Amino acid sequence: MSEPHVSVRHVTKEFGAHRALTDMSLDVTAGEVVVIVGRSGCGKTTLLRLIAGLEVPDAGEVWLAGRQVAAAGRSLLVPHERNIGFVFQDLALWPHLTVRQNVEFVLESGGMPKPERTSRVQEALATVRVEELAARYPHELSGGEQQRVALARAIVARPAVLLMDEPLSSLDPDLRTTLRTELLRVQRASHVTMVYVTHDREDATVLAHRVIEMRGG
Amino acid sequence: MWGAWSSRTAVVGLALAVFVVCCLLPSGYLLAVSLGSATGLSALLIDARQRQLLSTTALLGVGTALVATIIGAPLGAALARVTMPAKALLRLALAAPVLFPPYIVALAWTYVCSNWIYTPGAAILVLGLVFYPLSMLATEVAMRRVDGRLEEAALLVAPRARVLRRITLPLVGPAVLAGGLVIFVLAISEFGVPGLLRVRVYTTEVFTAFAALYDFGRAIHLALPLLLLCLTVAAIAAWLVGDRLVTTSRPVGVRPVAFDDWRRAATTSVVAVLTIALVLPIAILVREALGARGLGAVLAGSREAIANSLWLAAVGATVVVIVGACLGYTRARAGSIGGRLADILLVVVFAVPSTIVGIGLIGLWNRPGAAGTVYGTDAMLVLGYLARFVPLTALALAANVRYVPVSQEEAAAVGGAGWLRTMWRIVLPQVRLGLAAAWMVALIMAFGELGVSILVAPPGEATLPIRVYTLIANTPPSHVAALALLQAAIVFLPLALLAAAMRVRERR
Numbered sequence: 001m002s003e004p005h006v007s008v009r010h011v012t013k014e015f016g017a018h019r020a021l022t023d024m025s026l027d028v029t030a031g032e033v034v035v036i037v038g039r040s041g042c043g044k045t046t047l048l049r050l051i052a053g054l055e056v057p058d059a060g061e062v063w064l065a066g067r068q069v070a071a072a073g074r075s076l077l078v079p080h081e082r083n084i085g086f087v088f089q090d091l092a093l094w095p096h097l098t099v100r101q102n103v104e105f106v107l108e109s110g111g112m113p114k115p116e117r118t119s120r121v122q123e124a125l126a127t128v129r130v131e132e133l134a135a136r137y138p139h140e141l142s143g144g145e146q147q148r149v150a151l152a153r154a155i156v157a158r159p160a161v162l163l164m165d166e167p168l169s170s171l172d173p174d175l176r177t178t179l180r181t182e183l184l185r186v187q188r189a190s191h192v193t194m195v196y197v198t199h200d201r202e203d204a205t206v207l208a209h210r211v212i213e214m215r216g217g
Numbered sequence: 218m219w220g221a222w223s224s225r226t227a228v229v230g231l232a233l234a235v236f237v238v239c240c241l242l243p244s245g246y247l248l249a250v251s252l253g254s255a256t257g258l259s260a261l262l263i264d265a266r267q268r269q270l271l272s273t274t275a276l277l278g279v280g281t282a283l284v285a286t287i288i289g290a291p292l293g294a295a296l297a298r299v300t301m302p303a304k305a306l307l308r309l310a311l312a313a314p315v316l317f318p319p320y321i322v323a324l325a326w327t328y329v330c331s332n333w334i335y336t337p338g339a340a341i342l343v344l345g346l347v348f349y350p351l352s353m354l355a356t357e358v359a360m361r362r363v364d365g366r367l368e369e370a371a372l373l374v375a376p377r378a379r380v381l382r383r384i385t386l387p388l389v390g391p392a393v394l395a396g397g398l399v400i401f402v403l404a405i406s407e408f409g410v411p412g413l414l415r416v417r418v419y420t421t422e423v424f425t426a427f428a429a430l431y432d433f434g435r436a437i438h439l440a441l442p443l444l445l446l447c448l449t450v451a452a453i454a455a456w457l458v459g460d461r462l463v464t465t466s467r468p469v470g471v472r473p474v475a476f477d478d479w480r481r482a483a484t485t486s487v488v489a490v491l492t493i494a495l496v497l498p499i500a501i502l503v504r505e506a507l508g509a510r511g512l513g514a515v516l517a518g519s520r521e522a523i524a525n526s527l528w529l530a531a532v533g534a535t536v537v538v539i540v541g542a543c544l545g546y547t548r549a550r551a552g553s554i555g556g557r558l559a560d561i562l563l564v565v566v567f568a569v570p571s572t573i574v575g576i577g578l579i580g581l582w583n584r585p586g587a588a589g590t591v592y593g594t595d596a597m598l599v600l601g602y603l604a605r606f607v608p609l610t611a612l613a614l615a616a617n618v619r620y621v622p623v624s625q626e627e628a629a630a631v632g633g634a635g636w637l638r639t640m641w642r643i644v645l646p647q648v649r650l651g652l653a654a655a656w657m658v659a660l661i662m663a664f665g666e667l668g669v670s671i672l673v674a675p676p677g678e679a680t681l682p683i684r685v686y687t688l689i690a691n692t693p694p695s696h697v698a699a700l701a702l703l704q705a706a707i708v709f710l711p712l713a714l715l716a717a718a719m720r721v722r723e724r725r
Contacts, residue, residue, distance in 0.1 A: 052373060053373075054369050054372070054373075078372075078376070079369075079372045079373045080372060080373055080374050080375050080376060082373075084373055085373075086370065086373050088366050088369075088370060090364075090366060092364070092366040092367050092369065092370040094367055094370070094371070094384055095367075095388070096387045096388060105371065105374065105375070105383065106374040108375070108379075109374055109375040109376065109379060153370075157374065
């Protein structure tokens with residue numbers, strides 16, 4: 001069996017008196033889609049934030065592509081160097097930037113030349129079919145369009161791992177089905193490793209190579 | 218929920234009437250007198266002398282806004298995002314300079330900088346050191362309101378410095394700009410500092426025209442351009458900030474991203490600013506006062522002024538908070554458009570320069586009949602406090618009331634409680650800390666008020682600021698320093714109480 005692409009080893013995380021995760025372990029192989037289901041408050045989001053580097057574990061380790069990125073009480077690699085794409089539950093589109101600028105911001109830090117950046121942004125927007133919305137601001141988009149832009153922003157840098165935190169939870173059933181199919185298409189085309197958090201069993205059925213149910217951290 | 222015949226109508230109606238009479242009518246009177254006559258209208262066509270006045274006034278405003286923002290905005294960012302010990306106390310200490318009467322700070326610097334201090338540049342620096350807390354607080358509030366997830370999303374792809382520059386700062390930009398505009402308005406409205414530092418601006422000229430030359434017409438003539446400038450800039454500032462003046466919520470469960478990498482720089486800046494803006498002026502006054510001879514006689518001679526100041530400030534603060542609470546409640550429960558218009562109106566009224574408020578009050582009340590019985594009494598000073606401080610108090614208390622859900626009032630109403638009972642038992646107990654803080658701030662501001670007081674105080678009556686200001690010209694500096702220090706100490710007392718309350722709250 002190949003080395004796991006994402007490896008969470010015996011991680012514990014507490015927020016004050018509340019223990020979000022207790023001795024949690026998870027391995028995800030390259031190109032795999034793992035869907036994590038579970039009730040609200042069981043630690044799903046905390047797990048994603050630990051992988052992304054937005055939280056530091058109190059105990060245990062986090063490894064990405066064979067490299068340790070977090071140990072107990074400290075981060076060994078800052079979030080922007082972990083090569084991760086993240087779609088937040090509330091999408092977190094930057095309201096003062098246009099769709100194009102939202103997506104391009106991700107590439108600016110890497111020092112990529114402008115022409116290449118432009119072409120990559122165009123490609124990402126085309127992948128999720130929102131090229132015509134490039135000049136608009138987030139508040140000028142519908143919920144589904146915002147969702148697509150958030151996905152474009154997450155994939156434009158061609159991350160090794162895509163983390164998704166209930167990205168479809170705020171959409172109506174028809175739009176959920178459409179975007180779920182879209183997401184599946186993007187993942188199958190790019191073979192990106194994906195950890196997808198949801199409480200919707202249908203998301204799990206359609207997208208997952210493997211489903212993990214979390215109970216109380 | 219509450220019908221037109223409920224007690225709310227009477228109470229809020231009364232508060233609105235007080236607001237109209239005290240806050241709107243003085244400026245309205247000046248505008249009507251100025252614009253209602255051909256000579257008044259000519260005030261808008263300013264001559265060469267006025268152009269010089271306008272350019273100095275504008276320089277003072279722009280310079281002060283820049284200096285205050287350069288000092289205040291980074292401090293606000295640090296308070297919002299850098300972990301520091303005893304932050305509530307630090308915040309209060311950093312905010313203290315704005316509560317001191319600005320002319321006292323200016324007075325302190327005149328003792329150590331002899332020639333250079335009497336220039337517009339020095340006035341800008343002094344006012345910048347007095348008003349930076351406004352930029353600091355505006356920036357801190359805006360930084361705390363930024364959705365932490367927006368920054369987290371950026372942190373996944375960019376280092377902290379870039380996230381701050383590209384995501385955080387643009388999001389707080391409008392609030393920082395609005396803070397700068399408010400400081401601009403306050404600086405061009407300021408009378409004490411330019412008067413003391415002999416910088417000729419509109420406010421000092423208005424005062425001179427009225428108090429020295431007894432030319433009421435010229436005072437009004439000079440007041441009009443200043444009033445219009447203040448109202449315009451304040452309206453722009455209020456429009457920029459929008460609903461955020463009163464709405465202070467932020468997304469639940471999202472912690473703001475900390476910028477602790479800059480803790481050392483932040484701590485150094487805090488210490489430097491506290492030293493220059495707070496410790497040094499007080500130390501200079503102490504040094505000067507220690508050389509005083511016959512200080513006992515000076516203090517004894519000022520006893521009446523101190524007593525006047527204290528009781529008038531206490532009465533003024535109480536009335537200001539009562540009226541401000543009623544208006545704040547009304548604002549908090551207003552719809553979005555009405556609320557926004559109310560915010561703009563309150564900010565605009567707050568921006569009216571004190572000398573203009575004073576002249577407006579005199580114009581309104583110095584006349585035969587019932588109004589004349591008020592003029593020449595201490596009530597004029599209370600009216601002045603109301604005119605100056607009700608708008609700010611109403612805005613602050615509106616933000617407090619917004620935290621009390623309307624559903625709690627609805628539950629009380631369903632249970633059969635009237636509006637007054639609901640206020641007394643449900644709403645006010647939940648905003649009591651805000652009310653106490655508002656009262657203390659109003660007390661401090663009323664105690665140090667000079668611009669209106671010096672114009673409307675009854676003959677023979679003086680508050681402590683008036684006495685200090687008038688003694689500057691003909692009393693040994695050590696005596697003036699001692700009185701100024703006494704005034705600062707009296708301001709410090711409620712501030713220390715506020716700090717203690719905040720400390721207790723922070724520990725919880």
